[in-house]
């Protein structure tokens with residue numbers, strides 16, 4: 596005779612009221628395989644704080660011109676688009692080994708700039724080297740998506756499994772205000788033509804990499820008076836393409852948008868709730884530098900890693 600199963604200690608979901616079910620769903624990991632292993636794909640505060648990421652600043656150039664972006668090399672600004680140095684792929688591999696000795700809970704190696712990682716070949720070459728040496732580390736790419744369709748196979752072959760695409764608008768009218776110029780297949784495109792090409796490549800690129808097994812997050816920079824009424828539509832279209840989570844990031848006014856005010860907390864909350872109608876929302880982004888090392892918002896080892904004295908100033912462009 597087989598033993599009777601032990602009594603269950605958990606309450607069946609069907610026995611919970613609607614509010615309790617919503618709370619249980621809200622605290623459940625969205626990506627169980629990444630919870631606690633990837634700070635930006637963990638949905639609980641504990642999961643977010645459990646592991647670190649290392650960004651490798653290997654990508655110098657960009658193929659679009661976002662009006663909020665001021666790429667720079669310095670040691671004091673704390674934002675994407677900024678790094679204190681540029682590494683070659685071979686130097687980056689050495690940095691991974693040094694970083695793991697300093698911060699053994701690094702589980703993720705990401706490339707997020709300081710330019711666009713798919714604009715030049717350095718990021719994919721770096722991922723190939725890092726993947727061969729450290730197959731168990733998660734490889735994470737952040738891109739504007741212009742070259743995503745053309746690079747999808749190479750990205751997955753280089754070991755990348757999590758991808759962030761910055762999609763700020765899916766309406767060419769709005770997108771043309773944000774990034775008025777792109778360079779695509781050696782041609783400079785402007786205005787609506789540029790915006791249509793970028794949006795089409797972002798959406799088809801997301802669908803391609805998702806079909807190949809990648810997990811996709813979308814970053815949307817919330818720009819008051821420009822795309823703040825448009826975030827739900829961005830979320831709807833990227834969810835249709837296969838993205839699974841969205842990160843609505845408040846603008847830090849600078850460069851071409853220096854005259855705008857940043858969105859206040861209520862505007863950010865409203866935009867996130869609008870996006871939540873279509874897909875999960877990530878809300879603990881720390882707007883990391885392209886050479887960050889540590890748990891986002893909790894620890895930073897980049898000064899020890901590179902021997903710098905870093906005085907961080909919070910500012911921002913994309914992620």
Ligand code: CLF
Nearest residue numbers: 635648705735880881882883914
């Ligand atoms: Fe880096 Fe970005 Fe990968 Fe995270 S950051 S490439 S997904 S490992 Fe994370 Fe930093 Fe926000 Fe980016 S907190 S800026 S969302």
Ligand code: SF4
Nearest residue numbers: 657661664710739913
């Ligand atoms: Fe390029 Fe990113 Fe800067 Fe836009 S925000 S110009 S995609 S580096």
